[in-house]
Amino acid sequence: MARGELMKKLLASYGRDEEFRAVAEQIITEEEQKNNKVLARSLRKTLDNSARSATPKALAPLIPFPxxxxxxxxxxxxxxxxxxxxxxxxxxxxxxxxxxxxxxxxxxxxxxxxxxxxxxxxxxxxxxxxxxxxxxxxxxxxxxxxxxxxxxxxxxxxxxxxxxxxxxxxxxxxxxxxxxxxxxxxxxxxxxxxxxxxxxxxxxxxxxxxxxxxxxxxxxxxxxxxxxxxxxxxxxxxxxxxFGKPDRLMVEKYLRVKFKNVEVAFDPVAQAVLLEGFSYAEIERVCLSAIKTAVLERRRQVREADFRLAVRDEIRRRSGSARLSPML
The missing domain is CATH 3.40.50.300 (P-loop containing nucleotide triphosphate hydrolases)
Structure with missing residues (x-):
């Protein structure tokens, strides 16, 4: 395809990621065929870096609120x-x-x-x-x-x-x-x-x-x-x-997410068994409560005891009962 046509196609596809990348790949391939290998490598590196670093942007300006x-x-x-x-x-x-x-x-x-x-x-x-x-x-x-x-x-x-x-x-x-x-x-x-x-x-x-x-x-x-x-x-x-309540594997994945930047003295994933039947909102409350306990006691690490106490509180909150599982 002629260079001018490729450039027109590239501009026309702006904002549609897959089309834009396909046309860019065509341009890079053309440069490789012309033996412009340095330029082709540079273009490919730029294309790959932009794909990895791309962040969502508003596709249209906000109209004034009527x-x-x-x-x-x-x-x-x-x-x-x-x-x-x-x-x-x-x-x-x-x-x-x-x-x-x-x-x-x-x-x-x-x-x-x-x-x-x-x-x-x-x-x-x-x-x-x-x-x-x-x-x-x-x-x-x-x-x-x-x-x-x-x-x-x-x-x-x-x-x-x-x-x-x-x-x-x-x-x-x-x-x-x-x-x-x-x-x-x-x-x-x-x-x-x-x-x-x-x-x-x-x-x-x-x-x-x-x-x-x-x-x-x-x-x-x-x-x-x-x-x-x-x-x-x-x-x-x-x-x-x-949307439903998470199963064991989803609970484990969620616990990894919630504690990924938190210093812990126990394995949070191993506690997933305690959260069977909990919703994501309830699990998040448990995690935040355990972390806050460590902060309030001026400790760097969250302990298993903090986590289990948070689970007990969540069970009390949802059931209105003081009777708790012997596992806790």
């Missing part, structure tokens, strides 16, 4: 990275696919295919749904906005559907991850006899809005009460992702 949506949306700066979360192999595969689709969206649409952009996270509390939304937005390089449901629903019931429309309109214009936590508060089953008729109309509005929206980023809804959702909600989402 007054209409400002009361109901809050921007959150992601603090966690993919190294702070442990996911099942299935969920890792799904998220990798979603990120790849997003980056190759134009190619997919050119073939007349839809890009998945509406996600439903389901699972018990403390199992990583909110954290995953944060890490997902960081990996995509998109800003994260949290919907403030208390403000949304506490307004006059007759205005709730109008307020939801404002939020969806914002997501249509702004490339972002728009996160609805406790989504069941908005999309509760219309068959529930205890629900107010106005809330049924809100569900009808939600169904219409989700159907029609083609977000520039992602719409993510999360619920701990998947059984409470209206049956018609499920098919409106492009992907449903299930």
């Amino acid at each position: 007054d209409a949506a400002n009361d109901f949306i809050e921007r959150i700066e992601p603090e966690h990275t993919k190294n702070d979360i442990v996911l099942t192999n299935t969920n890792l595969r799904i998220f990798a696919g979603l990120i790849r689709e997003f980056r190759r969206a134009e190619d997919i649409r050119r073939h007349g295919l839809p890009v998945r952009s509406k996600l439903l996270f389901c699972g018990p509390p403390g199992c990583g749904k909110t954290l995953c939304a944060e890490v997902f937005s960081r990996e995509l390089g998109l800003p994260l906005f949290i919907v403030k449901l208390d403000r949304l629903i506490s307004s006059y019931l007759g205005e709730t559907a109008t307020n939801i429309r404002k939020i969806f309109e914002f997501a249509r214009k702004q490339p972002c991850v728009l996160f609805f936590d406790e989504f069941d508060a908005l999309a509760r089953s219309r068959d529930d006899v205890n629900e107010h008729s106005e809330l049924r109309r809100v569900v009808n509005s939600i169904l219409i809005f989700i159907d029609r929206i083609r977000p520039k980023g992602f719409l993510v809804a999360a619920t701990n009460l998947d059984h409470s959702l209206d049956p018609a909600i499920w098919r409106r989402f492009d992907e449903i992702i299930w």
Whole structure:
């Protein structure tokens, strides 16, 4: 391919990592064929270094907050990275696919295919749904906005559907991850006899809005009460992702993450057996409590006794009982 055409193709692929790298590889190969080996090596080294050091960046500037949506949306700066979360192999595969689709969206649409952009996270509390939304937005390089449901629903019931429309309109214009936590508060089953008729109309509005929206980023809804959702909600989402409590191997991996920069006098991974049935939020509390005990006692190392005491406290907290396992 002529050099000019290659350079045009390179510039056109900017922002789509895989295409950009493929064209860059073509240019490097061409230089190698011309026996410009020093230049080819230099280009390849630069390309490899940029791939390793690349950090996610916002793909579009933030539009000014419209007054209409400002009361109901809050921007959150992601603090966690993919190294702070442990996911099942299935969920890792799904998220990798979603990120790849997003980056190759134009190619997919050119073939007349839809890009998945509406996600439903389901699972018990403390199992990583909110954290995953944060890490997902960081990996995509998109800003994260949290919907403030208390403000949304506490307004006059007759205005709730109008307020939801404002939020969806914002997501249509702004490339972002728009996160609805406790989504069941908005999309509760219309068959529930205890629900107010106005809330049924809100569900009808939600169904219409989700159907029609083609977000520039992602719409993510999360619920701990998947059984409470209206049956018609499920098919409106492009992907449903299930979060559960971690198994032994996932607990061990999580403990390695939490204690990787902490000096310890015991093997945290060996304590995984004590955390069977715990959620990630509970395990994190145990780890932080054990570390704080060492800090408060002015010790450099966290001891096994600190960890086991933290486990005892977590069991007491979750069960309201003083009776503890003899293992502790």
